[in-house]
Amino acid sequence: MVSEATNTRQKSVLWDWLTTVDHKKIAILYLIAGTLFFLKAGAMAVMMRVQLIAPEMEFISGQTFNEFITMHGTIMLFLAVTPILFAFMNFVVPLQIGARDVAFPFVNALGFWLFFFGGVLLSLSWFFGGAPDAGWTSYVPLASREFGGIGIDFYVLGLQVSGLGTLVSGINFIVTIINMRAPGMTMMRIPLFCWTTLVTSILIVFAFTPLAAGLALLMLDRIFDGQFFIPGEGGNVVIWQHIFWIFGHPEVYILVLPAFGMISEVIPAFSKKRLFGYTAMVFATLIIGFLGFMVWVHHMFTVGIGPIANSVFAIATMVIGVPTGIKIFNWLFTMWGGKLTFNTAMLFAASFVPTFVLGGVTGVMLAMAPVDHLYHDTYFVVAHFHYIIVGGIVLGIFAALFYWYPKMFGHKLNETLGKIMFWLFYIGFHLTFFVQHILGLIGMPRRVYTYLEEQGMDTMNFISSIGAFIMAAAVVILIINIIYSALKAERITVDDPWDARTLEWATHTPVPEYNFAQTPQVRSLDPLFYEKIHGNGKMKPAEPMDEIHMPNGSFIPFMMSLGLFIVGFGFISFHLDLFISPYIWIAVGGIITFGSMAMRSIKDDHGYHIPKETVEEMEKELS
Amino acid sequence: MAEDMEQPFEKSSMSNEEKRKINREQRVQMIAFAVMIGLTLLAFIAAGSDMLPGTFTIPFILLLAVVQLFLQLYYFMHLKDKDHGWPNSFMISGLVLTAPTIVALMLLIGIVKF
Incomplete structure (x- = not known):
């Protein structure tokens, strides 16, 4: 086949995927790696719910439970949801803005491999004396060398490496969206998913830097006898909480804004209407991004900062309800009077709206500083943030998966299995987490591995665990669906199976490596829809057919990340009794990383050109 | 080329x-x-x-x-x-985001110690 003949010609499959800089392939790598971490963290959640199904269970020990809560939270946020969102951002954003690739394809690959090796480093902790066990927030002094186990070293170094990956990817997306838009694609014409990606990337750049700084301080404390967080030696433990939440609160928006964007793509496509209030949506996104940095103290109301600081941050937090409400109403008005199609993607997208409102309402409840003293560290908080993260982000991700699957893999997912999965997941989700609100209100503390009977918690914990099993069954059905559809579903040959509106559906399926043979001329918001109504249904080209300049694949991102992985392991091994000295690990890793960087700097790589004839041949074959 | x-x-x-x-x-x-x-x-x-x-x-x-x-x-x-609108807006939003953070931390940690 000609379409495979240009770039992957001389490469084996494995070598091609290890060296790829193509945004579509990196997206699939992100999707697979993210899904594996998602399954791992999900399995931990199921085991925790088995432990909590009845009072005084002895399914897992308290120590294992602590390791599970920490790893569940850390993996879900940093290594499952973030990469899955990056998968869609990587795949969809360049297509939606009419670009051939992201601005820095090499950096894109580097971002993926850094994330991947960071995740592997964190997961290695299971084999070296136990996983981190101080919660995903890793508060000191619990996480200090005096009280915290070796696992927290893996937490610090693993997140440092994977955080670097997230940071460079964020920078890459900012530059891509600002510089790579097709002619006519003004900022107020880019699809809302690109807007939320842009704002998310800005948040990443501003929020992951404090995280990196905080992790570096914690590393100095734990490995090199620093005193930043040790009160006895003049340190201050509250600084960690501040630094962590200056990162941690924007992190929530980093995760939820892309989900907002996905919903804003799926709902118009299946309502057959343009998105209601596009401009308001854009400004609401910007305002949410801005306010996300002004509210971190609401995680620390019970620290005792004082009534004035608490009030300021409580009011700032409640203000976030306003732009979020604007978004909710815009989604409702998009569906209002539309020609609705309720397939699996739309079911997930439509059910996102009420579920997310529930999470938002409890969010405003938690924002009230005086009552927060009651809610703090109870299951009410657990219920709240799972309503945001599962009911908001995961539903959004599933909607996006079913929506963009045909473009990514060339066939649709099975609708019947999809709908069964949706109902199981949706019912299981509410069973699991709704009762946890009440559990929290009657006083069940979070992060406990067991509870006593006859405190009124038995039935609700039982219901919650059953709900978790139903959710797990839904995820199993999704995996069956993916395998079944890969084997049985009919191949998609049309470009636009959903009759959708945005530019990614103007490319061929499967998407050729150069995306657009000729950069399209954009004439409106929802450009493909505009051409369907006012043109001939095809995008008008903005340039003549010509040879296409493409970047070369490279193995250097893999090596750079591998080097940092070894360096990270070397730092951890200061407190491991290994037969190889930590300095050797650090030296070897450093040589690999800096050697790769030197190689990248010295060796000129101008990429390659796909000749005009090949492009024409490929276009003919695909259409 | x-x-x-x-x-x-x-x-x-x-x-x-x-x-x-x-x-x-x-x-x-x-x-x-x-x-x-x-x-x-x-x-x-x-x-x-x-x-x-x-x-x-x-x-x-x-x-x-x-x-x-x-x-x-x-x-x-x-x-x-000319054509520095994006760098300008990023620099300004960076300042707008970091200034209140630093002021708040100076007030909280510098004065009341938490």
Whole structure:
């Protein structure tokens, strides 16, 4: 086949995927790696719910439970949801803005491999004396060398490496969206998913830097006898909480804004209407991004900062309800009077709206500083943030998966299995987490591995665990669906199976490596829809057919990340009794990383050109 | 394509007007640099002299610092130039986001210690 003949010609499959800089392939790598971490963290959640199904269970020990809560939270946020969102951002954003690739394809690959090796480093902790066990927030002094186990070293170094990956990817997306838009694609014409990606990337750049700084301080404390967080030696433990939440609160928006964007793509496509209030949506996104940095103290109301600081941050937090409400109403008005199609993607997208409102309402409840003293560290908080993260982000991700699957893999997912999965997941989700609100209100503390009977918690914990099993069954059905559809579903040959509106559906399926043979001329918001109504249904080209300049694949991102992985392991091994000295690990890793960087700097790589004839041949074959 | 890039160019492709612009730009840079040296000297003198009280010196050198920051960003880093809307908006949003954070942390950790 000609379409495979240009770039992957001389490469084996494995070598091609290890060296790829193509945004579509990196997206699939992100999707697979993210899904594996998602399954791992999900399995931990199921085991925790088995432990909590009845009072005084002895399914897992308290120590294992602590390791599970920490790893569940850390993996879900940093290594499952973030990469899955990056998968869609990587795949969809360049297509939606009419670009051939992201601005820095090499950096894109580097971002993926850094994330991947960071995740592997964190997961290695299971084999070296136990996983981190101080919660995903890793508060000191619990996480200090005096009280915290070796696992927290893996937490610090693993997140440092994977955080670097997230940071460079964020920078890459900012530059891509600002510089790579097709002619006519003004900022107020880019699809809302690109807007939320842009704002998310800005948040990443501003929020992951404090995280990196905080992790570096914690590393100095734990490995090199620093005193930043040790009160006895003049340190201050509250600084960690501040630094962590200056990162941690924007992190929530980093995760939820892309989900907002996905919903804003799926709902118009299946309502057959343009998105209601596009401009308001854009400004609401910007305002949410801005306010996300002004509210971190609401995680620390019970620290005792004082009534004035608490009030300021409580009011700032409640203000976030306003732009979020604007978004909710815009989604409702998009569906209002539309020609609705309720397939699996739309079911997930439509059910996102009420579920997310529930999470938002409890969010405003938690924002009230005086009552927060009651809610703090109870299951009410657990219920709240799972309503945001599962009911908001995961539903959004599933909607996006079913929506963009045909473009990514060339066939649709099975609708019947999809709908069964949706109902199981949706019912299981509410069973699991709704009762946890009440559990929290009657006083069940979070992060406990067991509870006593006859405190009124038995039935609700039982219901919650059953709900978790139903959710797990839904995820199993999704995996069956993916395998079944890969084997049985009919191949998609049309470009636009959903009759959708945005530019990614103007490319061929499967998407050729150069995306657009000729950069399209954009004439409106929802450009493909505009051409369907006012043109001939095809995008008008903005340039003549010509040879296409493409970047070369490279193995250097893999090596750079591998080097940092070894360096990270070397730092951890200061407190491991290994037969190889930590300095050797650090030296070897450093040589690999800096050697790769030197190689990248010295060796000129101008990429390659796909000749005009090949492009024409490929276009003919695909259409 | 790749071969051409390694060839040196024979003569400048700039027009006379562009050259004049570059010259003017260089002059502006030199003046800005001189002003900044002057401001730094002023700050050193203010901090070093015994005649000025601390209550005057601290706000004064902070003011000089703000002026310096402005000169650095707008004249040295070209934020004043055309087509710098994006760098400008990012720099401003960065300042807008970090300033309240730093102020809040100074008030919380610097004064009440938590």
